[in-house]
Amino acid sequence: MEFIYYFGDVFSPLSFLLLLGGTIGGLILGATPGLSPTMAVALLIPFTFHLEAVQGLILLGAAYTSTVAGGAVSAILLKIPGAPANIATTLDGHKMAKQGQGAKALQLSFLASAAGGIFGVLLLIFLTPLLAEWALAFGPSHLFWLAILGVTVIGSLDSASVVKGLLSGCIGLWLATIGFDDIMGAQRFIFHPSLGGGINIIAALIGLFAIPQVLTMFAKGRRTEGAEVIEVQKHSVLDATRELLRCPRALGIGTITGSVIGLIPGVGGQIAGLVAYDQTKKFSSEKEKFGKGHSEGVIAAEAANNAMVGPSLVPLLTLSIPGSPTAAVLLGGLLIHGIFPGSDLFDNHPDVAWTFINSMLVGQVLMCLFGLYIAGLAARVAQVPQSVMAAIVLALSVFGAYSVQSSMGDVYVMACLGIGMYFLERFGFSAAPLVLGLILGPIAEANFIQGGMIADATVGKASYFLTGGLNIFLIAVVAASIAYSAWMELRSRRYTTKEEAQA
Amino acid sequence: MKNLIAGAAMALMGLAGTAMAEEYPDRPIMMMVSYGAGGATDFQARIVTMTAGNEDALGMPIAIINKPGAGGRVGWNWFATQADADGYTLAAYNVPHFIAQSIKGGVSYSADSFEPIANWGADPAVFVVGADSPFNSMADVVAHAKENPGKLTFSGAGLFVGHHIAALQIEKAAGVKMAYIPTKGGGAAAMKAVIAGEVMGGINNLSDAFRAQEAGNVKILGVADLQRSDFLPNVPTMQEQGLDVDNSSVNFRGVMVPKGTPQEVIDELAATVPEMFANPRVAKKMQAGGSPMHIMTRDEVKAMWAAREQTLKELLAGL
Numbered sequence: 177m178e179f180i181y182y183f184g185d186v187f188s189p190l191s192f193l194l195l196l197g198g199t200i201g202g203l204i205l206g207a208t209p210g211l212s213p214t215m216a217v218a219l220l221i222p223f224t225f226h227l228e229a230v231q232g233l234i235l236l237g238a239a240y241t242s243t244v245a246g247g248a249v250s251a252i253l254l255k256i257p258g259a260p261a262n263i264a265t266t267l268d269g270h271k272m273a274k275q276g277q278g279a280k281a282l283q284l285s286f287l288a289s290a291a292g293g294i295f296g297v298l299l300l301i302f303l304t305p306l307l308a309e310w311a312l313a314f315g316p317s318h319l320f321w322l323a324i325l326g327v328t329v330i331g332s333l334d335s336a337s338v339v340k341g342l343l344s345g346c347i348g349l350w351l352a353t354i355g356f357d358d359i360m361g362a363q364r365f366i367f368h369p370s371l372g373g374g375i376n377i378i379a380a381l382i383g384l385f386a387i388p389q390v391l392t393m394f395a396k397g398r399r400t401e402g403a404e405v406i407e408v409q410k411h412s413v414l415d416a417t418r419e420l421l422r423c424p425r426a427l428g429i430g431t432i433t434g435s436v437i438g439l440i441p442g443v444g445g446q447i448a449g450l451v452a453y454d455q456t457k458k459f460s461s462e463k464e465k466f467g468k469g470h471s472e473g474v475i476a477a478e479a480a481n482n483a484m485v486g487p488s489l490v491p492l493l494t495l496s497i498p499g500s501p502t503a504a505v506l507l508g509g510l511l512i513h514g515i516f517p518g519s520d521l522f523d524n525h526p527d528v529a530w531t532f533i534n535s536m537l538v539g540q541v542l543m544c545l546f547g548l549y550i551a552g553l554a555a556r557v558a559q560v561p562q563s564v565m566a567a568i569v570l571a572l573s574v575f576g577a578y579s580v581q582s583s584m585g586d587v588y589v590m591a592c593l594g595i596g597m598y599f600l601e602r603f604g605f606s607a608a609p610l611v612l613g614l615i616l617g618p619i620a621e622a623n624f625i626q627g628g629m630i631a632d633a634t635v636g637k638a639s640y641f642l643t644g645g646l647n648i649f650l651i652a653v654v655a656a657s658i659a660y661s662a663w664m665e666l667r668s669r670r671y672t673t674k675e676e677a678q679a
Numbered sequence: 680m681k682n683l684i685a686g687a688a689m690a691l692m693g694l695a696g697t698a699m700a701e702e703y704p705d706r707p708i709m710m711m712v713s714y715g716a717g718g719a720t721d722f723q724a725r726i727v728t729m730t731a732g733n734e735d736a737l738g739m740p741i742a743i744i745n746k747p748g749a750g751g752r753v754g755w756n757w758f759a760t761q762a763d764a765d766g767y768t769l770a771a772y773n774v775p776h777f778i779a780q781s782i783k784g785g786v787s788y789s790a791d792s793f794e795p796i797a798n799w800g801a802d803p804a805v806f807v808v809g810a811d812s813p814f815n816s817m818a819d820v821v822a823h824a825k826e827n828p829g830k831l832t833f834s835g836a837g838l839f840v841g842h843h844i845a846a847l848q849i850e851k852a853a854g855v856k857m858a859y860i861p862t863k864g865g866g867a868a869a870m871k872a873v874i875a876g877e878v879m880g881g882i883n884n885l886s887d888a889f890r891a892q893e894a895g896n897v898k899i900l901g902v903a904d905l906q907r908s909d910f911l912p913n914v915p916t917m918q919e920q921g922l923d924v925d926n927s928s929v930n931f932r933g934v935m936v937p938k939g940t941p942q943e944v945i946d947e948l949a950a951t952v953p954e955m956f957a958n959p960r961v962a963k964k965m966q967a968g969g970s971p972m973h974i975m976t977r978d979e980v981k982a983m984w985a986a987r988e989q990t991l992k993e994l995l996a997g998l
Contacts, residue, residue: 218716225729312875356749356785358863361838363785372756373748441871442864496894497871504717504867511722514967518894582744583757622863630878633832633858 179301182530186538191234194227195535198238199542203550205239206246209386210576212259212378213243214501221509229513229525233532236509238539240502244485245289245543248478249550252281253557254569256386256576260377260446261481263611264453266385267333268466268473275469276409278555283416284471285478286547291420292431292479293540296486299435300493301533307439307487308494314440316627317641321650322440323620326447328657329454330609337604338665344605348613351375351593352621359625370585377446379577379586380593380614384607386573387594393566413548419471426472429456430479438484441491441499446615450608452480458660486536493517493529703766703944704739710934711762711770713754715747718865719802719884719970720932724771726964727799727956736955737948741769750837751776752786759788764937766944769796774931774984779839779991790988791938794945795980797952798933800965801973803904803926804845805888805914806833807873807897808880817849817901817920820880824855831857834869834881839995842869842882845903845928847994852922873897884930885910886969903928908971927990931973933980949977 185191198220205216220239224232247258252269265285272281299307314322330345331338354365355374366372420427433452437443456476457466466473489506491499496518498504510517513528521529560568577590597607631640641647710728714720721743728741746754754770755777762768772793781789808814814823824831835842838861846859862868866884873881874896882903883891889910891897901917902908904926917924934952936945955961956974965972975983 214716221716222725222729312871315872315875315877356752358750358837359861361783369756369760369787373753442868491871495871495874495896496890497874498717498867501715501717504715506717508717508722508725511968512726512964516890516893516969518890518896520893581746581748583746618863626860626862629858629860630832633830 178526179530179534182527183534185230185527185531186234186534191231191531191535194231194235195238195539196542198235199242199539200546202239202242203246203249203543203546206243206258207249207554208576209250209254209256209258209382209572210378210579211243212580213240213247213261214259214505215580216240216243217502217505217509221505221512224509225512229510229515229528230531232509232513233506233528234535236506237532237535238542240506241293241482241485241536241539242543242546244482245286245293245478245547247481248285248289248474249282249554250572252285252474253278253554254386254572255389256569256573257381258378258576260381260611260615261449261484262477263381263385263608264449264477264480265474267453267477267608268468268470269477271467271469272471272474273555273557277411277469278557279409279552280411280416280419280471281474282551282555283411283413283548284420284474286544286551287416287420288427288430288475288479289482289547290540290544291427292434292481292483293485293543294537295431296435296438296483297533297537297540298486300486300490301537304490304494307490310436311439311441311491311499312495313646314443316623316630317644318646318650319440319443320620320623320627320641321647321654322443323616323623325650325654325657326451326612326616327620328654328661329451330612332454332457332661332664333450333606333608333612338661340603340605341609344600344607344610345613347600348610348615349617350613351380351610352614352617359622368585368588370583370588374618375589375593375614376580376586377611377615378580379590381611382573382576383590383593384597384611386569387591388598388601388607390566390570390573391595391598393562393569396562410552416548420475423472423475425459426456426475427479429459430476431483434480434483435487438480439487439490439499441497443619447612448484449477449481450612453477482540486533493521703947704737706767707739708737708741708767708769709744710741711744711746711754711758711768713746713748713751713758713771713773714865716745718747719886720771720773721745722968723800723932723965723970726968726970727961729964730955730958730961733955733958736958737951750780750840752780755780756787758937759792762937764939764941766936766940766948769934769936769948772931772933772935773841774933775844775927775987775991776840776930778984778988779844779995782988782991782995783839790984793935794938794940795977795984796934796936796945796948797956797977798931798973798975798980798983799956800930800932800970801904802841802930802932802971803885803902803908804841804882804928804930805885805902805911806845806849806880806900806917807870807883807888807891808900809873809876810896810898812879812898814880814900815898817917817922820900821853821855821922823879824853824857829856829858831880832860832878833857834860834862834872834878835883836866836869837861837863841884841928841930842866844991844994845882845924848903848924848928849917849922851994852917852924870897882928885971889969910969910971925990927987927994931975931980931983933975945977 247262251262251265255270430452437448492503631637732740
């Protein structure tokens with residue numbers, strides 16, 4: 177209960193001003209394609225040089241919280257996921273925006289973000305020691321199985337066809353092998369200098385999601401101008417809250433999956449949203465609505481990616497190990513003030529530690545309020561004529577891809593992947609499984625090789641990967657996930673044949 | 680007409696050339712860091728350049744640009760092949776990383792592609808074990824490795840970086856074979872493997888290991904440097920423990936420019952940049968962050984690069 181004691185510090189005039197500034201700035205940065213939470217926090221670090229440690233961290237904490245949520249804006253309205261965390265949001269969110277329900281989708285996403293986010297920070301406050309053990313429990317063999325669990329999701333993410341989903345997942349896995357390999361020191365598929373560092377995930381996200389859409393808009397030309405302008409339906413916040421409360425399952429699964437998976441160093445943040453989305457779909461009674469603009473999809477994805485914020489800081493705050501790139505940037509923000517995360521932080525600088533955590537809690541609420549305010553305004557984006565919209569999205573895509581590491585190489589990668597994806601989409605492939613392959617490939621590969629090296633030196637590969645409680649549990653979940661997908665596939669096939677027989 | 684334009688262009692360029700020598704720098708300078716934002720190199724680069732805009736330093740701010748990827752290769756490849764050699768594009772170097780990578784091949788740079796300006800920091804590699812490990816000295820580690828050849832697992836951040844060099848030197852000096860496990864995700868992932876007990880030991884940066892020891896998570900058994908560190912006065916060096924390991928694996932960080940940068944600019948930078956590093960405000964921030972400083976002038980860095988290239992060529996010859 178120590179955190180309540182330091183709650184007052186968040187509301188001192190300067191701190192609260194920074195909190196407001198960080199939240200609003202974070203929402204805007206988060207909504208800008210290409211500016212991931214990591215980048216946004218890194219951009220703010222120089223400002224904290226001139227602030228007290230507490231105030232500096234309030235700014236960073238607020239910005240981290242709101243950039244994660246702000247990513248939903250571009251994911252829903254423009255179909256550009258700002259970070260891997262927002263991929264799942266595009267699946268249903270953008271469909272809703274296209275149906276004129278952009279305001280509703282944004283309201284739901286901010287409300288779900290706040291609910292998930294507050295739960296995540298409360299976990300951080302009350303269960304930190306327990307969570308730290310959980311974060312350390314995942315060794316290379318467990319991370320390998322976790323990545324395989326993610327791979328089993330690939331087939332069911334694509335609603336059109338399991339085979340096409342798996343095929344685009346394979347393309348993603350192949351793309352993930354490009355570049356220098358850190359573990360073996362090999363060079364793979366580097367045909368151009370801009371591929372030396374592999375395919376940057378943010379640039380790939382922008383290319384795969386936004387560019388095919390731009391090309392489609394351009395391909396339609398002027399013919400449909402005016403006819404396609406969407407009427408934006410007004411939607412009251414109260415209705416959105418009711419809607420959210422009607423979907424406790426989506427909210428619950430999203431929040432819990434997000435906070436449990438988000439905790440795992442190096443893996444969690446990127447796949448939490450997608451895994452939560454997939455699980456919600458599997459447990460939902462209205463499976464067929466997912467991917468067509470269903471509010472449960474948005475709620476699950478956004479609850480998960482904000483629930484991850486609190487737990488993802490556990491390894492940093494307790495063990496001084498940054499578990500995610502954003503945590504690494506925050507570590508820099510702490511070190512610059514001479515504060516070492518770990519016992520030093522909580523014993524000698526409790527004011528800094530607790531004020532920082534409290535600011536994330538208050539930040540979630542402020543983020544939600546401002547988010548709801550801009551939701552109504554931002555949804556008008558759908559009224560922009562398509563020809564103008566295509567140009568805006570294209571400009572934002574180029575800007576976003578370039579800004580990741582100030583490199584034209586990333587822009588080329590984005591353009592190539594985008595054009596390729598445009599043609600793949602015409603053949604019924606979708607981008608989400610491909611991106612999942614791109615994210616999971618390196619995780620599975622690195623952990624398999626690393627685990628294999630440890631296993632060869634110690635107990636042997638078979639017993640290293642196949643024994644131990646956590647391994648067996650994960651293998652069982654993988655098997656269940658495959659069996660479930662196979663069963664669903666068979667059942668839906670039988671139904672269709674029956675219908676066909678009747679017809 | 681063409682000649683006239685060419686003549687005018689030449690005259691302008693000549694003007695610009697002299698103007699640059701007199702008034703360098705007249706606009707903000709960019710410094711490329713070949714590791715991600717938040718990493719140790721990025722963090723230190725931001726601190727040591729924060730006073731660049733002062734009148735007694737360069738008088739112009741230095742902006743940090745990150746080009747991470749492939750253990751630094753992406754950034755240094757870019758710097759060697761595409762960066763403008765006009766004095767407004769600097770880069771941070773990490774020795775022995777880029778020298779080891781150039782010896783191993785597959786990159787478009789070598790130590791001759793760059794001109795060093797000054798060195799700001801030296802972060803030695805240390806050997807760490809978990810807080811509850813039975814090992815209490817390097818002698819224990821070596822004894823265990825002798826009894827179980829190839830079975831002692833220890834982590835480090837990737838191949839052909841300081842950690843890997845230290846691992847090779849320890850194995851060579853002790854005459855044992857151990858299992859070096861390179862991790863993806865840098866020193867933080869390697870440290871996590873040690874704390875979680877996935878490996879029996881690990882090589883890590885002194886600054887990160889110092890923090891982890893303060894937090895009570897690891898024990899530091901030896902420093903791979905010529906002298907003990909001010910941060911860890913009680914931890915003996917490898918040489919004190921009978922292992923012939925010199926400072927080849929120490930991660931030296933500093934500033935360089937591409938080959939072909941005008942000599943006046945190099946001289947100007949070489950004179951001012953070490954002064955800028957010596958600023959007490961910089962020293963205070965570096966000390967607070969647990970980052971050891973080691974300021975070296977251009978000539979000292981040149982000698983260090985040459986010596987390092989020699990040792991690394993011998994060490995990596997067998998791989």
